[in-house]
Amino acid sequence: MDIKNNRTSENTMEAACKVTDDICLPDSKFPRVVIIGGGFAGLALVEKLKHKELQVVLFDKNNFHQFQPLFYQVATSALEPDSIVFPFRKQISGYKNVAFRLVEVEEIQPSLNTLITSKGKVHYDYLVLATGTTTNFFGMDSVEENSLGMKDIRDSLNIRHMMLQNLEQAAITCDDDERDALTNFVIVGGGPAGVEMAGALAEFCKYILPKDYPEYPSSIMKIYLIEAIDELLSTMSDKASSKTLKYLKDLNVKVLFNESVSDYDGSQVTTKSGKTILAKNLIWTAGVKGQFPKGIDEKHVVKGNRLKTDSNLKVEGHENIFAIGDIAAIITEQTPKGHPQVAQTAIQQGKYLGSSLLKIMEGEAVKPFEYKDKGSLATVGKRKAVADLGKFKFAGYFAWLLWSIVHLLSISGFRNRLMVGFNWAVSYFSYEKSNRVIIRNFKPKSVIHTKK
Template identity: 45%
Template sequence: MLQLEQLTLNIPDTTKPRVVIIGGGFGAVNLTKNLPDEQFQVVMLSKQNYHGFWPLLYQVATAGLEPESIAEPIRKLFDDHKDFHFRFTRVNSINPAAKTVSTVIGDVPYDYLVIATGTKSNYFGNEQIKQNAFGLKHLSDAINLRSQLLQSFEQANLTKNPEARRSLLNIVIAGAGPTGVELAGSLAEMRQHVLPRDYPGMDFREMNIYLVDGLDRVLPPMSPESSRHTHGYLEKLGVIIKLNKFVESYDGQTVKFKDGEEIRSQTLVWAAGVAGATIEGLPAETVERGRYLVNTFNQVQGFTDVFAIGDVAVMKSEKWPKGHPQVAQPAIQQGVHLAKNLVRKLRGDEWKPFSYFDKGSLAIVGRARAVADLPGKKSLSGFIAWVAWLFVHIYYLVGFRNKLIVMANWVYRFFTYQRGTRIIIQPYVNSEDKAAQEYVRLQTVD
């Protein structure tokens, strides 16, 4: 194994303006696609070597899709860009005075810096929950959660202790936004159609799926009408909804709420909030509630050559006083728009301010159950919204191969209700759970 001091970023010199992009999400990818290769050198720095389609992470976690079907190698996306350079590394800090980005293997000078780091799970300072709960922000999170769920079902099938079995089968989801709602619906359908076939000796009426939120309705970002439809869909699927409810602590065994209620559960999924993945180096006043303050050109407050796009940026306006929603569309549109403005700068043309076109919001609850908020304050629900959800997600999925694989999986599941990825490749073991460690050790011993 090479030592860090033996590694170098090895980025070729250039006479073209160098655009350094931190991150490989929707904003970063769409910015790079729209920067002319002959006019700019693009250096992308990311601690992941793939671009993932995060709206489908919950389907990986519930064994509906393979991890590789919702991700595409970043190098493959830009293999026709001759002056694009991807470096698989973690960024430590930014030095705006020296115009450099510091990584674990060296510094990168820039002409223009674009921060497109997205978000991270927000545990609101609760280290115990952070240690024991399952996030759902990356492929590794989805794979860990899938392993945890499948292991819990296997262990529940083996135990004779009713209390232990209920603890293994209880699943608590904190956060009733799109991620929480879609995960709850997927688990409920799995409980109804898949698990009874896999474990014919188990009574899955003992399996409880709890969806918890501190606000007074599910899907708070969407319209009240969509929330009402979603609440009804979830109740028909048997999901237990607890609103105006706050998780206080979780030790890996018991979820405790602020009102004193407790639920014994081996699995708490944390979908209760996100924070911008900011980087050290920029002044504190450039950050508000974990996001960089930017103007209508996506320039970070106080800088002309440092930009932030997507979830990590907050661009306030009369229509969006708290900034744009932290979903894919603002990142995509800001990436495209910033590329056009950088080209305008080379030509000496005047920059154009960014204007967000809200294409609406979608959420799926299960088979033929979905909701959609469309422009013009129109809403759809049921089968039509479900078809719209399928079409939109296939359309924005990166890579023709991935589109085919995901579509084939969905068609197969539509007719059979089966999920073909119910395999435990890498057992998940919480470092604090001694019983789980012993169970995995016994199962994997040679």
């Protein structure tokens, strides 16, 4: 063994880390920008800072980016999960100033410019929080224990396995009430995620159920969409809302307006008006809340657990901590609730902050962030979608085609685009969903906690 070479290697490794670091990073003479979260906002920022005179470090608890707009298609067996996830290391391959570390950040220590993570601590010169949101059950523990959200690729797979397991069990049981509960689906929330999930489930019921489960008629599978106000897609136009309602009714989805869930025990949904629905499948898309490490004073946190920032996306009360994407809230007269928590906002803020950070480091003035609304799209099954593009409001086949093109081009990686495009082409002509396999048993959180 060459002791001299080994010592040289060890010294080089030590030189790569600052004294305050436990997590080893490449040696750099440039300022270190740490980004927590590799969603749309975080990756847009990485792209803007690549090849610049900075050391960019991306932290995430997963080693992949996930394309959230298509979670519902994984949940309903239309796509496999590897079609809409993309490894960070492949994404940043060739970016010499960018490093990725698989860690979960637990605490921010602003006074020390330090992060405490699941793997140790690390120093930063600039910190960017792009941690996104998680499902908000509004304090209803029983609903959280027995239902599923749709904010992670694992949630989508859990929904798929829950659905398939319950359909198989429905073919076994001779109890009519049990069969109804197993084949009834309740979706809470009439935003894009809820509407798209309801449409996909309805098409599964119409085209797949009769072929796979001849034991009972497809009419046995009932789909309920519960919305707390009196319209769907409330952030879109009235035309989009009314057209969406028509499309869902054509697919036999039962839409319940001005209703909200008050309780769910895993077998029965109870609403505030006293209505009850037998269902062992409840999918929650009714709300989100911000998630970020501890260390930011609560006085800088606003409604929705979002971080209040100035017009340059700097977190209130801090000089070198920024927030972008769903977690950020620029509160002004024009945006009293902050900007919309959608992908285009996150991408625009990521790009903006990339340019701004470079100017800040040079001591240059920075213009305020300005959001440009490029329009909204939502699909309700095959060949049916709604679109609001400025003054243009339209629905139907062309809106669906536009939705398909926009989403296909937005997916990371050529292979992923090819896989999704191929699956969509097969489905277009046949309605076939070839991924109806139960890879692992799904167990509700309530069952897991009981066993513990």
